[in-house]
Amino acid sequence: MIPAAFEYHRPTDLQAALATLQEFGDEARVIAGGHSLVPMMKLRMATIGHLVDLRAIADLKGIRIDGAAVRIGAMVTQQELIADAALARAAPILRETALQIADPQVRAVGTIGGNVANGDPGNDMPALMQCLDASFSLVGPNGSRAVKAREFYEAAYVTAREDDEILVAIDFAAPGGGYAYEKQKRKIGDYATAAAAVTIRKDGTACSAASVAMTNLSDVPVWSKAAGDALVGSACGPADVGRAVAAALADIAPTADNRGPAEFKRHAAGVVIRRAIERAWSRA
Amino acid sequence: MAKMQLRLTVNGEAAELLVEPRELLVYVLRERLGLTGPHVGCDTSHCGACTVDMDGRSVKSCTVFAAQADGADVTTIEGLGAPGGLSVLQQAFREHHGLQCGFCTPGMITRAHRFLQENPNPSEEEVRFGMAGNLCRCTGYQNIVKAIMAAAAELNAVREAAE
Ligand SMILES: Cc1cc2nc3c(=O)[nH]c(=O)nc-3n(C[C@H](O)[C@H](O)[C@H](O)COP(=O)(O)OP(=O)(O)OC[C@H]3O[C@@H](n4cnc5c(N)ncnc54)[C@H](O)[C@@H]3O)c2cc1C
Ligand code: FES
Numbered sequence A: 001m002i003p004a005a006f007e008y009h010r011p012t013d014l015q016a017a018l019a020t021l022q023e024f025g026d027e028a029r030v031i032a033g034g035h036s037l038v039p040m041m042k043l044r045m046a047t048i049g050h051l052v053d054l055r056a057i058a059d060l061k062g063i064r065i066d067g068a069a070v071r072i073g074a075m076v077t078q079q080e081l082i083a084d085a086a087l088a089r090a091a092p093i094l095r096e097t098a099l100q101i102a103d104p105q106v107r108a109v110g111t112i113g114g115n116v117a118n119g120d121p122g123n124d125m126p127a128l129m130q131c132l133d134a135s136f137s138l139v140g141p142n143g144s145r146a147v148k149a150r151e152f153y154e155a156a157y158v159t160a161r162e163d164d165e166i167l168v169a170i171d172f173a174a175p176g177g178g179y180a181y182e183k184q185k186r187k188i189g190d191y192a193t194a195a196a197a198v199t200i201r202k203d204g205t206a207c208s209a210a211s212v213a214m215t216n217l218s219d220v221p222v223w224s225k226a227a228g229d230a231l232v233g234s235a236c237g238p239a240d241v242g243r244a245v246a247a248a249l250a251d252i253a254p255t256a257d258n259r260g261p262a263e264f265k266r267h268a269a270g271v272v273i274r275r276a277i278e279r280a281w282s283r284a
Numbered sequence B: 001m002a003k004m005q006l007r008l009t010v011n012g013e014a015a016e017l018l019v020e021p022r023e024l025l026v027y028v029l030r031e032r033l034g035l036t037g038p039h040v041g042c043d044t045s046h047c048g049a050c051t052v053d054m055d056g057r058s059v060k061s062c063t064v065f066a067a068q069a070d071g072a073d074v075t076t077i078e079g080l081g082a083p084g085g086l087s088v089l090q091q092a093f094r095e096h097h098g099l100q101c102g103f104c105t106p107g108m109i110t111r112a113h114r115f116l117q118e119n120p121n122p123s124e125e126e127v128r129f130g131m132a133g134n135l136c137r138c139t140g141y142q143n144i145v146k147a148i149m150a151a152a153a154e155l156n157a158v159r160e161a162a163e
């Protein structure tokens, strides 16, 4: 499959990349690892006149951990996330999630920035970022701004990012406590039929904080405040978990596709949410 | 659209050629440089038959534009061994019947080559996880896993003997 022709740009700093986006407007798009964008261009679902490759911009690389504050550069690959020992200590849910994305070759080049900026409801990182209450740092011609992951996704492939803005980094506070990312997929390497990210903190025998978010169960990732609220103050017994699962299911809107009918996805969602809560609690 | 001068190191040798940025790396390797080891199995980023080593990482060369590879160091199966001088992995695939039709084999071995550098002492389960981006329609994988385990043992023995 041959994509439509394009001009290729490889700026070495952010200002040059922004200038190229400004110059070519609608015609231009950034490319990171290319493992969502290249397949779409090959299928001619995306036609782009000017590709602005971010690979040579050193500022977009690197993982910084300062106490509980974690900052991940947009061009950090899934493989680099998995290999980072300090990140695995500070926020092990990142590694657990990244290991469930695609396959080794895709993880070697696919970036966290591309994963969250893409806007595909099948991407795994957006729900995790909502679970962690992360914020996305965007830089555009008028300066920089931060947008909460919970406010970033508007519809499939539609996000709060303006066309001339570049995502430079992701920030969140390491959640502490227990965590789990549970994903149901048809085969290894596949996108989720249903997936859930859960973090839980425990104070004595009771849950003191909980966050639940879900992947591929609506046209955007879904953070369920009600599901977290159902757990807080409880001992996360079967009835409490049941209430949280019911609350989470009330917040999703799965549709039928080649991964199954909507009712099946609801069923799969119930299973992964329950497992994620139980596992996060057992680790809290 | 403008063509660009693409510079690559392929199997240790410098290559320079005029390409359209949209040409895919697998196409450049196969059609321009005559390296037909990387195969096009699916053309949709799933099967791994097109796997090559690029700057020390396994990549699916059907999903990389030539332009993205500018300046890269690329190794294909042709760079890992040759008839009469098979690599340890190639030899192990032969001995353990790690191939039948052979279509997936260049991608399998190129990925296994990188995997054994990432993890020189893998368990069987780690081999399966590390090779999850490569599909085989013939072998049922069992003998591929066996071949990689055998190659790891042999490479480790050679390494120990050298130390
Ligand atoms: C076989 C296969 C299986 C896969 N399975 C999964 C899976 O299970 N789970 C999953 O989550 N993903 C999966 N993916 C997708 C993969 O993780 C992609 O790599 C990821 O979605 C996009 O990251 P990228 O760096 O490749 O981005 P690209 O493809 O380069 O870009 C994706 C989009 O984001 C935009 N973009 C990228 N970076 C920035 C930035 N810094 N600022 C602004 N915009 C930006 C681009 O313009 C483009 O629109 C799979 C891909 C393949 C090929
Ligand atoms: S041909 Fe590249 S992954 Fe199948």
Ligand code: FES
Residues within 6 Å of the ligand: B098, B099, B100, B101, B102, B103, B104, B105, B135, B136, B137, B138, B139
């Ligand atoms: S040997 Fe035939 S596809 Fe693997």
